[in-house]
Amino acid sequence: MRTTKGFTMMLNETRTLGAIAGLFTGALLLAGCGQSTPAPAPSSGGVSTPAPAAGIPAGDSSSTPVNEPAPWTHAGGHQIDNPDCTASDMNVDLQTQPSRPGVLLMAVTNKSEKTCDVSGWADITPTNMSGADSKIPVEKVKIPGGPTQFELAPGKTAFAGVLLNIGDKGGDVTVTGFQVTVPGAAGTVDASFLDTAGKSVDPQIPLKSLKVGTLQPVAQGVTAF
Helix, strand or coil: HHHHHHHHHHHHHHHHHHHHHHHHHHHHHHHHHHHCCCCCCCCCCCCCCCCCCCCCCCCCCCCCCCCCCCCCCCCCCCCCCCEEEEEEHHEEEEECCEEEEEEEEEEEECCCCCCECCCEEEEEEEEECCCCCCCCCCCCCCCCCCCCEEEEECCEEEEEEEEEECCCCCCCCECCCCEEEEECCECCCCCEEEECCEEECCCCCEEEEEEEEECCCHHHCCCCC
């Protein structure tokens, strides 16, 4: 009995030692698996160059200054170097209307390559035979409505109505010309006076006063006096 008992105890000790050895070997294997691979050493010749940022070509370190203003662009989309307009950029016609004595259609055409902002009334000055201001009273009226702000592109025309209060020959000042100042365009333009057929004529009109309506992008309604 003693021999059998002793043999059993030795067998148990052997099994215990084997289990402990297996656990120790597994721990070593786990430690080996968790060890990171060392990074390769840089090649001889210098420090490696970082990859360029997305959207920037490699080797291009240039950038646009944040505070640099962009070129001025109007609503039509094209760039304008000088948005300021002058009288030399404008052509003004005053055309008589068929069967409507004293009613004129003012047509202001932008003959420049610039886009001009327009709003409100054109200032119109009737002149006498010497080319001086005839001091005729001028009234600005809201026809066909109040001021409308719009852009007058190159080659485009704005319109306004003019109503002449015609006087008597010999009793009132004879007007022989009209000078027009377009809002937003510095200086005055000598307007061309046209008959109903569109032919330029020299006016000689005895005048008491006149009315001028607002400039509009279309001619509809501007002569509705």
